[in-house]
Amino acid sequence: MYNYVHGGDVYSLPEGKKVIDFSANINPLGLPRGVKNALKAAINVCADYPDPFCRKLTEKLARYHNLEQKYIFLSNGAADVLFKLALAIKPGKALLLAPTFADYEKALATVNCKIDYFGLSAGNDFRVDDSILTKINNDTDLVIICNPNNPTGQLTEETLLLKILDKCRSTGTYLLVDECFMDFVDKEKGFSLKKYLSEYDNLIILKAFTKTYAMAGIRLGYCLTSNEDIIDKCRENGQDWSVSTLAQAAGLSALDEEEYLAKSKEYIKKERSYLLQNLHKLGFKVYGSEANYIFFAAKNLPRLAEKLEKDGFLIRKCANYHNLDEHYYRIAVRTTSQNKLLIKAVRKLLKNENFASNN
Ligand SMILES: Cc1ncc(COP(=O)(O)O)c(C=O)c1O
Numbered sequence: 001m002y003n004y005v006h007g008g009d010v011y012s013l014p015e016g017k018k019v020i021d022f023s024a025n026i027n028p029l030g031l032p033r034g035v036k037n038a039l040k041a042a043i044n045v046c047a048d049y050p051d052p053f054c055r056k057l058t059e060k061l062a063r064y065h066n067l068e069q070k071y072i073f074l075s076n077g078a079a080d081v082l083f084k085l086a087l088a089i090k091p092g093k094a095l096l097l098a099p100t101f102a103d104y105e106k107a108l109a110t111v112n113c114k115i116d117y118f119g120l121s122a123g124n125d126f127r128v129d130d131s132i133l134t135k136i137n138n139d140t141d142l143v144i145i146c147n148p149n150n151p152t153g154q155l156t157e158e159t160l161l162l163k164i165l166d167k168c169r170s171t172g173t174y175l176l177v178d179e180c181f182m183d184f185v186d187k188e189k190g191f192s193l194k195k196y197l198s199e200y201d202n203l204i205i206l207k208a209f210t211k212t213y214a215m216a217g218i219r220l221g222y223c224l225t226s227n228e229d230i231i232d233k234c235r236e237n238g239q240d241w242s243v244s245t246l247a248q249a250a251g252l253s254a255l256d257e258e259e260y261l262a263k264s265k266e267y268i269k270k271e272r273s274y275l276l277q278n279l280h281k282l283g284f285k286v287y288g289s290e291a292n293y294i295f296f297a298a299k300n301l302p303r304l305a306e307k308l309e310k311d312g313f314l315i316r317k318c319a320n321y322h323n324l325d326e327h328y329y330r331i332a333v334r335t336t337s338q339n340k341l342l343i344k345a346v347r348k349l350l351k352n353e354n355f356a357s358n359n
Contacts, residue, residue, distance in 0.1 A: 005102045005320050006024075006102070009023075010314065017312075018312060019309070019312050019313060019314050020312060020313050020314070020334065020338050020341065020342070021314045021332075022313060022314060022315045022316070022331040022332045022334060022338075022342060023314040023315055023316040023330075023331075023332070024216065024316075024332060025150070025181065025211055025291070025292050025293040025330075025332045026210075026211055026214045026216055026292075026332065027184075027211060027212060027213060027214040027264050027268075027292065028214075028264075028267065028268065028271070028292070028332070028333060028334045028335050028338075029214065029260065029263065029264050029267060030214045031213065031214050031215055032213060032214075032253075032254065032257045032260045034253045034254075034256060034257060034260075035213060035215060035250050035253045035254050035257070037253070038249045038250055038252065038253030039218075039246055039249060039250055041249065042245055042246050042248075042249035042250075043246075045245055046245050046246065048245070049241055050241050050243060050244050050245040050247075050248055051245075051248060052240035052241055054074045054243050054248050054251075056248070056252055057074060057243075057248050057251045057252050058072050058074065060252055060255050061074075061222065061251075061255065064255050065194055065224065067194065067197065067224060068226075070228055070231070071197060071224050071225060071226055071231075072222055072223075072224060072231075073222055073223050073225075073230075073231045073234045073235070074220070074221070074222040074243050074251075075221060075222065075234070075238065075242045075243060076219045076220070076221075076242040076243060076244075076247070077208065077210055077216075077219040077220060077221045078178070078180050078206050078207065078208035078210065078221030078222075078223075079103050079107075079221070080219070080221065080238075080242060081206060081221050081222060081223045081234070082103055082104060082107040082206070083107045083110060083238075084234040084237050084238050085107070085176065085204065085223065085230070085234060086107040086108050086110055086111050086113070087110070087111060087233070087234075087237035087238075088230050088233030088234045088236075088237055089141065089142055089174055089230065089233075090111050090113075091108065091111070091113045091141030091142040091174070092113060092114065092139075092141050093113065093114045093115075093116060093139050093140055093141055093142075094108050094113050094114070094115055094116070094140070094141060094142040094143070094144065095115075095116045095117070095118060095132075095135055095136060095140050095142070095143045095144070096115055096116070096117055096118070096144050097117070097118050097120055097128065097144070097145065097146065097149060098117040098118065098119050098120060098321075098322035098323045099120065099126075099149075099151060099152065099318070099321035099322050099323050099324050100144070100146050100149055100150065100321075100322075101146050101149075101150045101151075101178065102320075102321070104144045104146075104178075108142075113141075113142075116135060116140070117322060117323075118132045118135050119322075119323055120149075120152065120154075120323060121323070122285075122287075122297070125154065125287055125288065126149070126152040126154050126287055126288060126295075127154055127156075127288075128145065128149075128154075128156040128160065129160070130160065130163070132160075132164060133163060133164065133167050136164070136167050136168060136171055136173060137171055138171050138172065140168075140171060140173045141172075141173060141174065142173060142174045142175075142176060143164065143168055143173055143174070143175050143176070144175075144176045144177075144178065145161065145164065145175070145176070145177050145178070146177075146178040146180075146181075147161070147177055147178065147179060147182065148181050148182070148185060148288065148290045148291045149288070150178075150180075150181065150293070150330075151293070151295050151316065151318050151321060151324075151328075151330040152287055152288045152289075152295045153287065153288035153289035153290050153291050153293055153294065153295045153330075154287065154288030154289075154290065154295075155185065155189060155288070155290045158191050158193070161177065161193060162196070165193070165196065165200055165202070165203060168202055169200060169202050172202075173202065174202050174203075174204060174230075175200075175202060175203050175204070176204045176205075176206060176223075177193050177203070177204070177205050177206070178205075178206040179192055179193070179205055179206065179207055180206060180207060180208040180210075180211060180221070181211065181291035181292065181293075182291075183211075183212040183261065183265075184211075184212070184264070184265065184268055184291040184292040185290050185291055186265070186269055186290070187265065189290060192205065193205060194224055197224055197225060197226045198226050200226070201225070201226050201227040202227070203225060203226075204223050204224070204225040204227070204230065205223060205224040205225070206221070206222075206223050207221060207222050207223070207224065208220075208221040209221060209250070209251055209254055211292070212254075212261070212264075213250075213254040213257065213260075215250055215254070218244075218246060218247050218250050219244075219247055220243065220247040220248075220250060220251050268292045268333050271333045271334070271335075271336060271339050272289065272292070272294065272333045274336075274339055274340075274343075275294055275331070275333060275339055275342075275343070276289060276294060278343045279294065279296055279343075279346075282301075282343075282346055282347060282350055283300045283350070284296045284297060284298045284300070284301075285297040285299070292332060292333045293330050293331065293332050293333060294330065294331050294333065295318070295328070295329075295330050296328070296329055296330075296331075297327045297328050297329075298327060298329060299327045300350070300353075301346070301349060301350055301353055302326075303326075304329060304346070304349070305317045305329060307349050308342075308345060308346070308349070311345045311349075312345075313341075313342055313345060315329050315330070315331045316329060316330040316331065317329060318330055
């Protein structure tokens, strides 16, 4: 039977059950008002097929990133881009981090790609280090680095990424860097490899509107690469209308939301710091967590997710990621009041746990 492995499955809960969903990493400020208005206006043109080449959105994105339009391929969410890239590249062997986002492996399975893992460990705070370079050789067709990584929230430094990129070029390997959560990283630490796109035609960058602008239900993502052959093949390997009229309108409007984005970053920084401090005080081991989600181990509170679900909170259990077990969890940074409610609920659970074990 098919097994859905992601967070955010609020639809599986009994009807009427109210939960606060910390299991999907969506911007806590919600869909920007401008995007809502753009969606309403776009309803009037939904009778027609959407523009198959997303011309207006591609043009605006190119200006936004200061890149050529031919570097951009848009699709039905970043996840959809992954499946098209798998078909475009058809890698025989790929190197993935472990743990990392599950859909890389799922997309690669559609082309029977063999997977090699670069294991991340708690001892090293789940960081990628130089030893990854020894795992890349002439047999490696594709390396995927999620930066910051999901679920760990850990960033890989630019200097190491450049070494990986160079190594990949020398071995004839594509490097896919998933920057879907980079928009949430603090200004001082955040960076993109997009400035290397023209120099390296083996580099592909993955981006999502879904998380940054809280529009996961609309589905809009894209990749950037100077490799036109890859983009052509992505187009050949899917339907022509994978970006709906509504998604294109939402994307066009979202790109104007500079203030919303700056405000989101500041808000997330403050709330993340509140959650980090409190999770730490509760005795949990917190890792990385540079984006809008926090990754931690709760060895002192078994079955935390199940207990919280009873109290009306969904959090992401991480036991189904490679290299992780039932002690690991990921929570999204949500609104001030929701974050406070979560910490209060966990504090209460811990009190009950300590009381039960002392009696
Ligand atoms: C690292 C990462 N990349 C890509 C995606 C897919 O995003 P989208 O909703 O745009 O398909 C996700 C979704 O959770 C993710 O965590």
